[in-house]
Amino acid sequence: MGTPQHALHRTVLVVDVSGFSRRSRNRQEEVRRGLYEALETAFDECGLDWSATHHEDRGDGVLVLIPPSVPKSRVVRTLPHALAGELRRHNASRAEDARIRLRVAVTAGEVRHDAHGVVGDEVNLAFRLLESAPLREALDRTPGVVALMVSRRFFEDVVRDDPATDPDAYRRVEVVVKEFRGAAWLTAPGGGAPAPRPRPRRRTSHRRKRGRPKRAVPALVVLVLALTTTDAFAAGPVEVPPCPAPVQLNVLTSAEKEQVITSLAVDFEKGSREFTPHGCKGVGVQVTTGTSAREAADALSRGWQDGDHVGQGTEPHVWLPDASFEVDDVDRALDPGARVALDRRASVARSPVVLGASAALAERIEEDDREFRWQGVAQVALAAPDTSSGAGLAAAAALAHAELGTLRLDAGDVPLRLRGTTRRVTDAPPCAGDVALVASEKTVADDEDCRLLYPRGAGVALDHPFVVVERTDLPTNERRRRVVRRFEEHLRSDGAQAAMRRAGFRDADGTPGLVGDPRSRPPAEVVGVPDGQALRRAWEAAARPAVVALAADEAGAGLAASLEGLLTPRDRLVRLPLTTGVLEEAVRAGARVAVLAAAGPVPPAERGTSGPLRVVAVGLAEGACAPATALAGAARAHGSPCEEAAGREGPQIALEGVARGIWGGQA
Structure with a gap:
């Protein structure tokens, strides 16, 4: 199959x-x-x-x-x-x-x-x-x-x-x-259009025809003259000259907006007869979404090469992503020799990231006027955000900001804290029981089981920019440039903006439509996403299921308990004795990460293994990671440091180091 x-x-x-x-x-x-x-x-x-x-x-x-x-x-x-x-x-x-x-x-x-x-x-x-x-x-x-x-x-x-x-x-x-x-x-190629099948000849009468009165001749002349200037039967003008070929306009949009953009594109295509001579069709619009926003952005970063036509569809002239941070990511990743450039323009719609909750859950966490605090949902199960889409990545950004208080990802404790959030993610249906949905306002409002709640204070929002994709290796196509400008104007027209509101988005000015609560409003402060790609890598790494082998001495009992608290049913922890051959045993157990934790001397560990393995070494006492120790040697042999975690802060330092090794950004 x-x-x-x-x-x-x-x-x-x-x-x-x-x-x-x-x-x-x-x-x-x-x-x-x-x-x-x-x-x-x-x-x-x-x-x-x-x-x-x-x-x-x-x-x-x-x-x-x-x-x-x-x-x-x-x-x-x-x-x-x-x-x-x-x-x-x-x-x-x-x-x-x-x-x-x-x-x-x-x-x-x-x-x-x-x-x-x-x-x-x-x-x-x-x-x-x-x-x-x-x-x-x-x-x-x-x-x-x-x-x-x-x-x-x-x-x-x-x-x-x-x-x-x-x-x-x-x-x-x-x-x-x-x-x-x-x-x-x-x-018939080479022979022209095949002649139509001959019609049967009509039988003619042998009766002599009556002569037509001569006074009918002037009327006939008038009719012939009329036929040379109009269609006498349809009362229409003569046929117009052949129409020029319509301009092809390829629009790449997000899955979030596909339905409304497709509808607006059909209206634009029909209306193109109004801005062309003789009422000719002026444009043919093709709307695609690609396989995902992530893959589409990667294709744009490469310059939309030949292979991308198969995987993602026709090269776009207009890109309508969910958020400006997606455009920033492509701008940063564009190959030096890429044949495309992005011209980012203003928003065509807006949508804040909100929370959806069942009626019972909303009753527990809701504050005044449909607001909630992130602290109130710190232990609530979360529907998994689809980080391959711009809207889903914005939801992950909102959750990450709520956990970290920032979207800077260079701090050493980021993997541990993100893991604390992603471990609450579930595949259970959203807005059922205690499973909350963090998503765009449109997505939450479209789910009849969800009650809309708005974050108190700063939050993440989608700004849906209009982006022109320009080819740098070809002469400017002035006809298409005019069509792109008209399409942008069409999306900002009163009718199109009303269609956006009816579809569950806010218009370009942030005005909500009939979907959701009429008192809904965007967050007082919108949090920017400085690096969407880095956030996606950090989130997906923290959410990744892990098979971990743990070999620790008695001093590592507390670390083992803390590590178990970070695991989910999708993870597996394999306990091994801290003896010679432990790393090879970890490979045989199917582990991709081996955690070695000890306060005192340990037996020498092998320098290589028969399979891929990342080694995380933690010294739980002062001097346990000295260069001459077997613990440091095992870490060094596998390209990782030995982290010393002694003193009162030792347990937290050790846990952060283990989390970085297991759920950091490594592949």
């Missing part, structure tokens, strides 16, 4: 060999070899990488998904002609029953991979067109070897306004097959 993948906008091409089933088995195998040779060679001649496509064999044909990075116009401008040429070359040296004539159908749209193959409405449509009677009849009527049908939308979006695709060679037809009924467009 496979894991469903994120839907990607793909060009879908399907081919079918005419008359395949009527041939002998040997001829069918010869035809299949010839078909694949023709496809691969034609792709190569057109500069398309056959190995980069997803293709599935269909016996008498092939389904091909072309990568999103390949311009759709190239698929119909060059590939059908190259394919026809390769088929003619094949047919010239074959017997009649080994020759190949192809029906080809092309569509484009969102396609998803699941455990059994690919699925999507456009895949279904491509096969409906392939099996349609007009396409079969077209191949029968053309002297060529290929008949091509494209969907109505593909023709309108790709072919119609691109002279290089020869739109005049296409003919509109009506398709009725299975549950599909609609228009499509036909052509």
Whole structure:
């Protein structure tokens, strides 16, 4: 079984060999070899990488998904002609029953991979067109070897306004097959549009026609003149000149905003006819979320390389993350030779991080006016934040700030204190019993089981910036630049801001909508997140399940008890005697960390092990970590220090050192 993948906008091409089933088995195998040779060679001649496509064999044909990075116009401008040429070359040296004539159908749209193959409405449509009677009849009527049908939308979006695709060679037809009924467009590469099937001649009467009165002639002239200036029957203007191709606008948004941004993008696309001449469609918008905000940010940091088109989708022109700290992270991580630059602009929405609680829990921790104090939830179980998203990382930032009082992560006690918070994380449903949900105001308000509570004092908020992604290695596309500016204005328009409020966000000014309590307000002070990537690493390290081997003498009993208090049911503690061979025994027990704690001398420990192991050595008395001791030697041999923890502060120092070794930032 496979894991469903994120839907990607793909060009879908399907081919079918005419008359395949009527041939002998040997001829069918010869035809299949010839078909694949023709496809691969034609792709190569057109500069398309056959190995980069997803293709599935269909016996008498092939389904091909072309990568999103390949311009759709190239698929119909060059590939059908190259394919026809390769088929003619094949047919010239074959017997009649080994020759190949192809029906080809092309569509484009969102396609998803699941455990059994690919699925999507456009895949279904491509096969409906392939099996349609007009396409079969077209191949029968053309002297060529290929008949091509494209969907109505593909023709309108790709072919119609691109002279290089020869739109005049296409003919509109009506398709009725299975549950599909609609228009499509036909052509025969190298032979133009196949002529329509001749209509039966109408029988004419042999009766003599009456002469038309001469006074009718002037009226006829008037009608002919009218038809040259208007559509006399529709009372409309003459047909406008061909529209230019609409500007493609790719928008990368967070999962938090996907639904409302998609809706607003559809409105923007429809409204683009108002700012173009002759009412032409001015823009085509594609909204994607990538696999996660974290992966999308990594792709932007790399400059959105070719491989990112497959994993994350089409390269964005506009990025709508949840928070500005995500943009800061990408700016810091941008490769020196990256081909993108980020132009950050103001917010299009806002959303504070709040607490969701069941009615019973809210009754215990709520103070005046729906407020709570973080100290009041210090022992409450927490729903796990998804730190791969910007909104989830902001929730982790709010929890970290509540625990640390700051988001500076360079203090030695940070791993220990973050571990104290992350150990309360659970997979249990939020807002049920005593499980609280720390998340954006929108997320909490969308959960009908949650009561909204606002943190007293400083808090974290999402500011949802508008970011223009600019290519630095290409000339400026002025048409797209104008479209991006109009899209930004559209998102800030009164109607779009009202849609944001209805969707559960606050608008760009921070005004709440109808979702949640009308008295809701942002925190008095918004806490900045100085380094989102560092926070994510620290949080995920502190939350990571651990298998720990502990070997301690009698003085380490207190440390052992404290360490057990930091473990969760997902962790495992293995107790071992502090003897020679203890590190190898730890590896055999499956531990990734070995804690050696002693106040006095210990037997020599081996310098290497048969598996990966991190060693944490703690000297529980003065001089226990002297360079000549076996404890210090074991730590030194594995690249870690031996920390001396003596005196009244010793137990706390020892616990902090152990926590750094187990839940610090190491991989």
